[in-house]
Amino acid sequence: MGEIIEATGLSKRYGDHQAVDNVDLTVEEGSFFGILGPNGAGKTTLLEIIEGIRKPDAGTARIAGVEVWPRNTEILTKIGVQFQSAAFFPKLTAREQIRAFADLYGAPESRCDALLEQFGLTQKAGTLTEDLSGGQSQRLSIACALVHDPQVVFLDEPTAALDPQARRNLWDALRGINAEGRTVVLTTHYMDEAQSLCDQVAIMDHGRILTVDSPRALIAHINAPHKITIDRDLMSVPDAAAIGGVHSVEDTGESLTMITDDPAPVLTALAERKALAGVGVSGASLEDVFLELTGREYRA
């Protein structure tokens, strides 16, 4: 498998604002690729340039070897695009919506029914799209983006504004799309989403890509310590601080958190003192990676 997307030197300015700043990006065919960054980082603009729907000021992007700008209809059959706000035709049911998309692409009706089934919408096929829940609407818009069986699927913040259960359901559906062999490129401002779904994550801030790697490698490369948390009443702060390998102790009033580079001996010491009630151990996360890269806390 080679590179399905190759972008070099992409830039886009709106007035004084450099929305995308000299971005190079490659995406491996079949991967689940995330562009992660806070609101306003430039994710949507970058995605639209790569999709070939927004003209960059500079740089080039290719999908499957084909340059995306000037607009190239050859690419339309290869890509599926789901926009941030689902754009449905008014007054149509879910089934009529997807059939309208299928007609545009010359896809068979059987494909529509299969997609409604795949996205858990068979029961909702006769419902007007304005009466669908947020999660159902998002799933329908992704199903519509897949109607012509594209090789690459672009999703712009697909889980924004969904409740936690609907987000998890959508994650499963997105994993399914990728498992079918499609390349998925997704923008998100949710760290946990990028960490859970993506093979590769590009962290974007102020129009620039700061780093690209697997979530595991990004986390492994920073030296963030582990945090071990126990119930507050099990131990005094000085006793916790005296355990070998503990750098510092945080007292929240309900729990004690010990900061350490090496959790195993600390856990052993806690076990010996029968002080493991409520224990939780957490390592570094993508939030720590963002902090290390930018020097500031992540605020989506």
Ligand SMILES: Nc1ncnc2c1ncn2[C@@H]1O[C@H](COP(=O)(O)OP(=O)(O)OP(=O)(O)O)[C@@H](O)[C@H]1O
């Ligand atoms: N058409 C436009 N004209 C002027 N400024 C724009 C335009 N589109 C986006 N911007 C600005 O460019 C910056 C990047 O916007 P963009 O939507 O690409 O970021 P984003 O990371 O996708 O953020 P969000 O998650 O909020 O969509 C923002 O400051 C935004 O206000």
